[in-house]
Amino acid sequence: MAAVTAFFVRTDLHKTAKPYSWDGPDGQSFPKSNFTMNDMELNLTDIRTLPDFKPTIEENGFCFLENKSKELSKMTGADDCKPYLEEMAHFFIWRPMFNHAEDIPFAVCDPKTNIDLADVVSVDRVTHEAAKEVAYFSWNPAHRWYWMSNQTPDEIVIMTQYDTHPPGGFFNIVPHAAFRNGAARPGCPTRYSVEVRFIVLEPAPYQKDGPGPNGPFPEDGRLQPWKDWVTPPEPEPVPAPTADTRPMYF
Template structure:
């Protein structure tokens, strides 16, 4: 039995109709999604057993690290996640030698359906995806930046990244572990499709992936709470000028024991700012071009004018300790 994940099916409907996911109450005659998925096997490499290959942030846009968190044992839910997020921002600042690291959001996940309902845990997402698109990135990046910092990023003199930091909680991640996709193995123009993420008060855009046998996926078996993955979701100054957005997903692990504990994990998202390794013009603040595809959800959902796309979980004034003078 192969390890599998869910991918967007290559279907002709998406030549005229944009895929969407609706996160809101049921509405008669309005399906929550028009996505068609297909299960596909992953070409997986377990880095636990490949000691001579160590991907780095600059070479691959992701890395696996060892890190024992002091705050992880106190993490109960997202409402008390700020101490953990601040601690991990410090880890990222040191890892990347960054000027500024700002926690934006945290999310606790579980592969247990009862926990998802009773404790409001997000499911372990088995859809291969990237959290943002080029046009979605700037609203996320600027949320916690001062006008002066925004100008530095828009000038191209400063590099801005959206980063994720993922680790298991309590138990090793045996069931539904996380895998990350080598960006050098992706044909983004053919393998990625923009998805509208729609809520009653706003909409945003993410990328979902189509299966491709050329994709190279990496994971570490039985990751413990003392191990983590840092990976890029957007980068204004990617190495060698290539795209640097890391696809990721949970997958059905055929080696997992039937009675193993459910996967419990936490992911924290950050905005990272530092002097750019090279100068280049930016189009970050450009508006999204007119949508050429039909957006079926617009027949049912009428958003307010200038709706918010993302809301940070943390306030900037609580994060000043992470800045470098």
């Protein structure tokens, strides 16, 4: 199925100037961004058409699951959290709400399909209150994308957004995007969705010999043009924990 989404376009400007995007209110006296996005076709496969392909967090960094649980919340304690601080992973869970996702569904890119650091673009997203760095991706025909057609509210997709110890040492960020579904019915219900992010701490599964395939990144010495117009406040220091601070686990 033909599916299109927007990808970052590299230019010679970005050799000396870091890409940025202004996320504050309109009416600013400076350019809103210094890059463009082009719509490109995804190499996309419906996971429902591959009954023998069962992607897992351990092997692929993402998975599709049936999940009818309405609420699961449990608080526990632990005598010693040290072993669980060896590995940290950031997971992202997405599901439709109210009705199945027909138009503007969700797709993930398999990080085992030749994702390289050259495909990742660091972009500063700036407001008057803060500046944060996010990752955009440039188009690569070797990337393979997957989606679940007519994904229902009882079906979720889980994907890795960061892992200090990626399984097998492969690239551990799973690119994801919404796309216009050319097969969607005219006037189909608007897609509503919810996303949840989890930080998972656990014992490290192996000893690292180095920083891994996606970090640490070299220091970026390029110009940051937005600094000529905007000066976000410095972040407030986080107070040190006191002796009576007790960790809480969810």
